[in-house]
Amino acid sequence: xxxxxxxWWDAPGRAGxxxxxxxxxxxxxFEDVRYSFGDKESIEAVRAKSPFQQFPILEVDxxxxxxxxxILRYVxxxxxxxxxxxxxxxxxxxxxxxxxxxxxxxxxxxHLQGEEKTAARVAxxxxxxxxRKRLSQLDAAIAPLVSQELDxxxxxxxxxxxxxxxxxxxxxxxxxxxFAGCDNIKVGVLVVLVVWVRLLDRMGGSGGAExxxxxxxxxxxxxxxxxxxFDKATCMLSAKDDxxxxxxxxxxxxxxxxxxxxxxxxxxxxxxxxxxxxxRGEMEGEFICNxxxxxxxxxxxxxxxxxVLPSQLNGAEYPSHNSVTPQQPGHGRW
Numbered sequence: 031x032x033x034x035x036x037x038w039w040d041a042p043g044r045a046g047x048x049x050x051x052x053x054x055x056x057x058x059x060f061e062d063v064r065y066s067f068g069d070k071e072s073i074e075a076v077r078a079k080s081p082f083q084q085f086p087i088l089e090v091d092x093x094x095x096x097x098x099x100x101i102l103r104y105v106x107x108x109x110x111x112x113x114x115x116x117x118x119x120x121x122x123x124x125x126x127x128x129x130x131x132x133x134x135x136x137x138x139x140x141h142l143q144g145e146e147k148t149a150a151r152v153a154x155x156x157x158x159x160x161x162r163k164r165l166s167q168l169d170a171a172i173a174p175l176v177s178q179e180l181d182x183x184x185x186x187x188x189x190x191x192x193x194x195x196x197x198x199x200x201x202x203x204x205x206x207x208x209f210a211g212c213d214n215i216k217v218g219v220l221v222v223l224v225v226w227v228r229l230l231d232r233m234g235g236s237g238g239a240e241x242x243x244x245x246x247x248x249x250x251x252x253x254x255x256x257x258x259x260f261d262k263a264t265c266m267l268s269a270k271d272d273x274x275x276x277x278x279x280x281x282x283x284x285x286x287x288x289x290x291x292x293x294x295x296x297x298x299x300x301x302x303x304x305x306x307x308x309x310r311g312e313m314e315g316e317f318i319c320n321x322x323x324x325x326x327x328x329x330x331x332x333x334x335x336x337x338v339l340p341s342q343l344n345g346a347e348y349p350s351h352n353s354v355t356p357q358q359p360g361h362g363r364w
Contacts, residue, residue: 032108034060035089036101037076039067042193044134045098046086048185049105051222055180056109061248061255068325099126106182113181122183125171129186133168136161137194137202151201155208169212176217188222191215 034053038046053060065073065085077083080096088095088104095101103123106112113119139150154161168187175184197204209215245260249269256271258280270277326332 031058032091035063036060036086037063038086040064042189042196042198044086045101047189048102049088051185052105052109052111052182058109099130102126102182102186111182122181125183126186128168129190133164134190136164137199148201151199155202165209165212169214172218173214176214176221180221184218184222188219192219
């Protein structure tokens with residue numbers, strides 16, 4: 031099996047997310063290299079590997095494969111998620127191409143910015159729009175697939191349609207109302223969810239290599255890469271850099287609700303500040319900031335800080351402190 035590295039945003043969509051899912055579902059080892067939107071230096075460096083200066087990029091034994099659907103075709107053949115029959119394969123690739131060339135552009139609205147882009151998506155989500163027409167055509171095309179074994183076309187459709195309603199696309203509703211009348215798209219999402227849940231059951235509920243009470247895997251962050259280990263018994267996350275033999279404890283990962291009742295909708299952040307201070311007992315330094323979370327975690331000045339993330343406020347991604355969820359399907363995030 032070749033050495034694989036997928037370079038993509040820490041976000042859903044295009045070839046990045048379907049590739050991650052396909053390789054994970056089929057148990058193919060790969061390095062998942064993610065980039066934050068503000069990390070311009072690293073982004074420019076990796077884009078330079080592509081002849082088109084674009085994301086995503088798949089490295090195969092050091093060789094570069096680019097263009098989203100080309101990557102999906104390669105991964106589909108590698109994992110067996112695309113059929114050997116030329117005719118059957120062509121039918122699936124047609125769906126992938128329709129998704130990439132006819133549906134996605136109407137959702138991305140890449141030619142617009144700011145409020146104009148949001149307004150265009152609101153219009154696209156309205157009944158009778160060209161975008162809704164394309165969704166209906168897609169729904170009809172995937173009808174034969176929902177009762178068949180999972181394939182790359184289904185993963186592509188799942189990743190894109192779930193991203194549409196994940197909140198990632200400003201202007202689109204964050205629920206299935208966008209797919210009104212598109213029952214096959216809804217069923218297709220459920221098919222992938224069922225397969226994913228069964229995979230997690232086989233892996234003991236984790237997204238990494240399972241070893242008793244420990245979960246292990248690889249990480250890549252800015253200029254650093256190495257291995258991590260999570261001890262479910264102690265809730266301790268530790269990591270070792272590839273260039274160092276020393277394994278250090280990063281800190282405990284725990285599930286501690288701020289309160290047992292729903293959070294109020296504060297007029298300011300002051301109420302939320304009080305809730306967190308009450309949960310921790312004491313808090314020093316800056317509390318609320320609008321920044322890149324991974325950059326803040328790495329700052330030495332934030333040593334010992336308590337980070338409260340949106341997903342921890344609603345409990346969507348972390349059902350318990352010793353059951354790591356690599357992806358919350360339907361939310362379009364890992």
